[in-house]
Amino acid sequence: MFDYLIVGAGFAGSVLAERLAAGAGKRVLLVDRRSHIGGNAYDHYDDAGVLVHRYGPHIFHTNSREVFDYLGRFTAWRPYEHRVLASVEGQLLPIPINLDTVNRLYGLSLTSLELEQFFAARAEPVEAVRTSEDVIVSRVGRDLYTKFFRNYTRKQWASTPASSTPR
Ligand SMILES: Cc1cc2nc3c(=O)[nH]c(=O)nc-3n(C[C@H](O)[C@H](O)[C@H](O)COP(=O)(O)OP(=O)(O)OC[C@H]3O[C@@H](n4cnc5c(N)ncnc54)[C@H](O)[C@@H]3O)c2cc1C
Numbered sequence: 001m002f003d004y005l006i007v008g009a010g011f012a013g014s015v016l017a018e019r020l021a022a023g024a025g026k027r028v029l030l031v032d033r034r035s036h037i038g039g040n041a042y043d044h045y046d047d048a049g050v051l052v053h054r055y056g057p058h059i060f061h062t063n064s065r066e067v068f069d070y071l072g073r074f075t076a077w078r079p080y081e082h083r084v085l086a087s088v089e090g091q092l093l094p095i096p097i098n099l100d101t102v103n104r105l106y107g108l109s110l111t112s113l114e115l116e117q118f119f120a121a122r123a124e125p126v127e128a129v130r131t132s133e134d135v136i137v138s139r140v141g142r143d144l145y146t147k148f149f150r151n152y153t154r155k156q157w158a159s160t161p162a163s164s165t166p167r
Pocket residue numbers: 007008009010011012013031032033034038039040041055056057058059060061
């Protein structure tokens with residue numbers, strides 16, 4: 001006999017079940033149509049020892065002390081810093097493009113206001129915007145488009161900005 005039936009063992013169902021069972025002493029039946037707990041955040045090691053995120057990559061982070069303390073009862077934390085870098089002309093530069101990217105790529109020391117002027121000076125007017133390439137080139141110019149946007153789009157989405165329409 002159970003006090004509660006919870007359908008779905010993702011974050012929501014799992015936490016609710018734990019709180020009802022351990023927190024309030026209830027008998028809980030937690031069911032899921034999948035063969036594992038964790039919902040979409042589920043991960044597992046394959047035969048080669050590689051950690052696989054079956055439903056897409058997940059990184060859990062929080063700035064809530066309460067959440068941190070609660071989850072810390074069940075898992076260890078590790079320091080984490082998210083840095084995405086593109087390899088361009090022998091340098092590893094931040095992407096998406098920001099002030100630091102432009103300054104390091106061109107050896108400049110622009111301020112954020114000057115960065116807008118820098119983009120404006122390189123932007124190529126496009127009569128009719130038809131593709132994503134048109135959008136980018138008309139805002140930041142062709143050099144940054146070629147060095148960052150074109151290959152990033154090809155790698156990420158297997159198509160070129162020149163063949164994709166802006167959204
Ligand atoms: C690709 C991707 C990347 C993400 N990246 C992050 C990230 O980096 N960091 C982060 O914090 N969040 C991330 N999220 C969001 C995170 O996955 C969700 O916020 C979280 O999984 C939601 O938990 P949930 O319990 O509400 O739902 P779910 O995780 O969807 O769990 C619901 C569970 O209910 C089960 N279920 C549903 N209907 C039934 C039924 N009728 N009978 C039985 N079982 C049922 C499902 O099988 C599932 O296991 C990402 C999500 C996706 C899709």
